[in-house]
Amino acid sequence: xxxxxxxxxxxxxxxxxxxxxxxxxxxxxxxxxxxxxxxxxxxxxxxxxxxxxxxxxxxxxxxxxxxxxxxxxxxxxxxxxxxxxxxxxxxxxxxxxxxxxxxxxxxxxxxxxxxxxxxxxxxxxxxxxxxxxxxxxxxxxxxxxxxxxxxxxxxxxxxxxxxxxxxxxxxxxxxxxxxxxxxxxxxxxxxxxxxxxxxxxxxxxxxxxxxxxxxxxxxxxxxxxxxxxxxxxxxxxxxxxxxxxxxxxxxxxxxxxxxxxxxxxxxxxxxxxxxxxxxxxxxxxxxxxxxxxxxxxxxxxxxxxxxxxxxxxxxxxxxxxxxxxxxxxxxxxxxxxxxxxxxxxxxxxxxxxxxxxxxxxxxxxxxxxxxxxxxxxxxxxxxxxxxxxxxxxxxxxxxxxxxxxxxxxxxx
Numbered sequence: 246x247x248x249x250x251x252x253x254x255x256x257x258x259x260x261x262x263x264x265x266x267x268x269x270x271x272x273x274x275x276x277x278x279x280x281x282x283x284x285x286x287x288x289x290x291x292x293x294x295x296x297x298x299x300x301x302x303x304x305x306x307x308x309x310x311x312x313x314x315x316x317x318x319x320x321x322x323x324x325x326x327x328x329x330x331x332x333x334x335x336x337x338x339x340x341x342x343x344x345x346x347x348x349x350x351x352x353x354x355x356x357x358x359x360x361x362x363x364x365x366x367x368x369x370x371x372x373x374x375x376x377x378x379x380x381x382x383x384x385x386x387x388x389x390x391x392x393x394x395x396x397x398x399x400x401x402x403x404x405x406x407x408x409x410x411x412x413x414x415x416x417x418x419x420x421x422x423x424x425x426x427x428x429x430x431x432x433x434x435x436x437x438x439x440x441x442x443x444x445x446x447x448x449x450x451x452x453x454x455x456x457x458x459x460x461x462x463x464x465x466x467x468x469x470x471x472x473x474x475x476x477x478x479x480x481x482x483x484x485x486x487x488x489x490x491x492x493x494x495x496x497x498x499x500x501x502x503x504x505x506x507x508x509x510x511x512x513x514x515x516x517x518x519x520x521x522x523x524x525x526x527x528x529x530x531x532x533x534x535x536x537x538x539x540x541x542x543x544x545x546x547x548x549x550x551x552x553x554x555x556x557x558x559x560x561x562x563x564x565x566x567x568x569x570x571x572x573x574x575x576x577x578x579x580x581x582x583x584x585x586x587x588x589x590x591x592x593x594x595x596x597x598x599x600x601x602x603x604x605x606x607x608x609x610x611x612x613x614x615x616x617x618x619x620x621x622x623x624x625x626x627x628x629x630x631x632x633x634x635x636x637x638x639x640x641x642x643x644x645x646x647x648x649x650x651x652x653x654x655x656x657x
Contacts, residue, residue, distance in 0.1 A: 247573070249379060250281050251352025254300065255563075256288035257387075258358035258365065259326065261319040262401025263408075263548040264559040265357060265387050266649070269321060270314035271563025272355050272385065273303050281571050282353060286656055290323035291358070292365055295345050296338060300656040313649035315556055316639035318548035321651055329365055332372045339372045346373075346380060349656065353381050353570050357563070359388030359399070360604055363578055367599035370576045381570040384578035384599055385562050389545045391440035394605035395597040396580035400559035401545070403632035406444030407555075408547040409433060410633070412540065413448035413455055417485055425534060426482040428474060428527050432520035432539040436491040437461055438608045441544065445487035446621040447629060456484050461491035462609050463618040465500055470523075471530050473619050478533060490519050549646065553635025558592055565594040578602050590631035 255272045257265060269287070276285045287301040288294035301322065303311075314321055332339050345351070356366040363384045370382040386393050391402035413431060420429045433442040439460025448454025456477045459465060477484040492500050501519040524537030562579045569577065577596040584591045613625040640647045 248281055249352050249381065249571075250283060251350045252284035252286060253282050253353035253355065253567070254286045254288050254295065254349075254351050255303075255322070255355045256291045256294065256357065257320040257322050257324050258291035258356060258362040259324060259388065260359070260545060261324060262387055262389050262545050263318045263404040263551045264315075264400055264556050265319070266314040266317045266321045267556050267559035268357050268385050268387060268400055268563040270311060271560040272357070272567055273311060273314075273563075275564045275567040276353070277304065279567060279571055282567075284349070286349060286351070287322040287653075289653075291325040291327065291356075291362075292329070292342075293325040293327050294323070296341050298345055298348070300349065301651070301653045302656045305654045306651055310649045310651055313640070313647065315560060316548060316637065316646065317648040318546040321649055326361070327365075328361065329368050332368060332375070336372075339369070342369060343373070343376065343378060346378065352379060353567070355383050355385055355563070355566050355570070357385040357387050359386070359390065359393060360602075360606060362387070363393070363599060364603040366578070367576075367603040370599055374576070381573070381575035382599075383566040383570050383574065384602070385566045386578060386580065387559075389441060390435060390438055392438035392606045392608065394602045394607045395578070397583040397592070398581060398632055400555060400562055402440060403555035403629075404547070404551040405441055405544045406447065406629055407552050407633040408544055408550045409441060409444045409540065410447035410451070410454070411550055413445045413485070413487065414451060414453045416538070417448065417453040420485055420536075421483050426478060428478060428484045428486070428524075428531070428533055428535045430486045430488060430520045430523045430527070430535065430537045431455070432488055432490055432537070434540070434544050435461060435489040437606055439489045439491075440609055442487050442489040443609055443613070443621045443625050444629060446625060447633065449620075450626045454485070455487040456481070457486045457619045458621055459486070459488045459492050459619060460609055460614060460621075461489045461493060462611060463614055464495045465492040467500075467526070471527065473617075474527055475531055478531070486523075488519060488523065492519070548637070548639065551637040552633045553637050554632055556637050561594060569596055585627060585631060
């Protein structure tokens with residue numbers, strides 16, 4: 246194997262998670278120790294930071310602060326949603342990236358993100374190969390949506406799932422406190438893939454969760470939805486419903502009345518307001534007390550309920566990315582190959598081609614949704630339960646969490 250010496254850049258992109266910084270920590274700490282990596286840079290706001298020549302010198306960070314990244318939610322280096330044009334059509338951005346790579350002698354690039362981020366990673370990798378610039382590029386997976394192809398699950402999903410399940414269990418108790426009945430509709434993130442909403446089923450499995458669960462993998466029928474809610478309400482006197490923000494009618498239109506034109510840079514509709522919409526319809530049609538609750542950003546920043554399994558695997562993904570690249574791998578993404586059986590749960594890192602994963606969404610298997618389309622099966626429980634195990638206990642000051650405070654000294 247040819248020894249490749251040079252600097253590395255770690256960038257974060259897309260929506261944050263409770264453990265995305267654990268992956269960054271895995272990359273940074275592993276790279277700082279590696280003899281073939283001469284300098285470690287963090288890109289400010291992902292690929293935008295590279296285009297703007299705004300890099301942070303990670304060698305100048307306090308080691309104790311770097312260690313706190315594993316307990317710190319959101320993207321410590323800053324994130325972005327920026328879509329690179331195809332290089333065959335416009336090389337402007339790519340030539341600029343190459344210019345910055347050459348300026349800092351960058352020979353290793355690690356990009357931490359989801360579907361669109363892996364598309365960015367893949368495009369840069371292919372361009373560097375095309376122009377003959379020796380740079381090893383590895384994608385580090387991240388997304389609470391859990392929809393990356395080729396990996397059993399994604400870092401960030403488990404912690405969000407744990408928060409959702411816990412919140413639903415708490416809402417279940419609150420919704421039953423009065424002697425008058427209530428219908429509570431909880432809106433959970435997930436545009437096309439319902440993994441997060443399915444996680445509400447972990448609460449139901451624990452004995453105090455949603456009575457009804459609707460995922461975007463199934464066609465939504467408003468009349469049937471109202472019938473389901475009315476049936477449960479009459480039987481129990483209360484009804485807790487979990488709905489994915491991306492549920493849609495047979496013609497593909499979203500149920501959410503708050504959808505707007507695409508504005509995230511990748512052509513994805515920004516959704517919201519579904520819980521309020523359904524709550525109003527239920528109130529009008531069934532004449533019962535209703536509350537609509539949107540978990541929104543709380544799902545992805547709730548580090549206080551992070552899964553220890555998720556934190557460890559997130560760090561491992563970053564560590565493995567550096568080790569694989571320095572061993573000669575490139576044009577890959579770190580993925581998880583997992584085993585669940587009577588012996589327990591085991592997760593092993595593997596490498597898959599960036600081309601295979603870029604822009605491909607992995608959805609909840611239809612067989613994991615019940616025949617009525619309003620709940621999930623035991624197969625999903627068996628899949629997700631091992632992932633949420635363990636509690637992350639962050640250091641605190643005055644009984645509040647102590648997050649990382651990076652110096653973010655800009656490289657010259």
